[in-house]
Amino acid sequence: MDSSDDKKRMNVEDDDRLSSLQDELIHKILSFIGIKHAIQTSVLSSRWRFIWTSMPYLNFSWDDFYELPKFSEFVTRVLSGRNNQTEVSSVKLSNFRGKDSDVIVEQIMKYAFSHNIQQLNVACLPQNNVEFPPFLFSSRSLKHLSLTKENFSAFQRRHSSSYVFKAKSTWELPVLTTLYLYGVTLCCDDNTDKCIGFFSKCANLKNLTLKSCYTEGFKGLSICLPLLSNLTIEDVYGSVEDYNIVAPELKNLNMSGVFTQDHQYLISAPALVSLLYKGFYDLSLSTDDFSSLEKADICVSYPRDARKALRLLQQLHNVKFLTLNLEIVEVIGGVYLMHLTMIFSL
Structure with a gap:
């Protein structure tokens, strides 16, 4: 038997090993590729012919098609060809x-929500606005939800209308x-000063x-969640000035972006372990003592109010590890130097 026959025999054995x-497990392997390519494996053998029909993972990408009608036809064929008794995991x-x-x-x-979907990831290009059906926000099975804009530049972050959800x-x-x-x-139908709680029923x-x-x-965003453990607010623009965060189980809080001087944070998080803030202006907190806080990293690019900086330090007096940027240290140092000058001049 020559080397080419050996290679053929090894390929068959490898194929059989995978087919067995x-x-x-096969579904999990196929979940890393698009549904179009998963279906193409049906030509491998009779074992693979209907494997895709019971896949709980559906991965659709526009990049696999050149024209919308062909993509639409493909989606219809996939959904009608699936084993209707198989739930959709993601x-x-x-x-x-x-x-x-x-x-x-x-x-x-x-189709997915009628089959008890647990995880949904949607990404569209910046110029596209996707209007999602109401049933998305009343699912009894959905555990993980991700909505993103792909290739989103800094300019588009400020000027793109992106996905739009009504507060009502x-x-x-x-x-x-x-x-x-x-x-x-995130928008409200009518202008209002009240604090909106988009996630209060999650x-x-x-x-x-x-x-x-x-x-x-x-003007106000309310985040009051009993089991919330990790919260990140990064580069959030627009009308909101006040954040009301009530989270008894919150461990990690990260806030960064172009926050204005008018931003206020009312935070009730007695279990908070890690706090990170990075912004242009002073951090103004209205909060209980962070008795469990172990690490705080505060970076203010343009600190203007030494009193706010000192008050913040008082609020973080229980922290074990504190990191401040040089600008904050200079502002605080300037206050102490002024006090010393006044004392010695008396």
């Missing part, structure tokens, strides 16, 4: 663009544990990230 895996929709894609998105999501549309996701919003617009939420988001029509 349980369906669940759905990933990437690189969606164009106004007509809304219909396809809703078609996929309606209550987010009632009782089992949701992770929420990641990047490039999302009682099991543990991880919340608001990144490069835009707020419109309300």
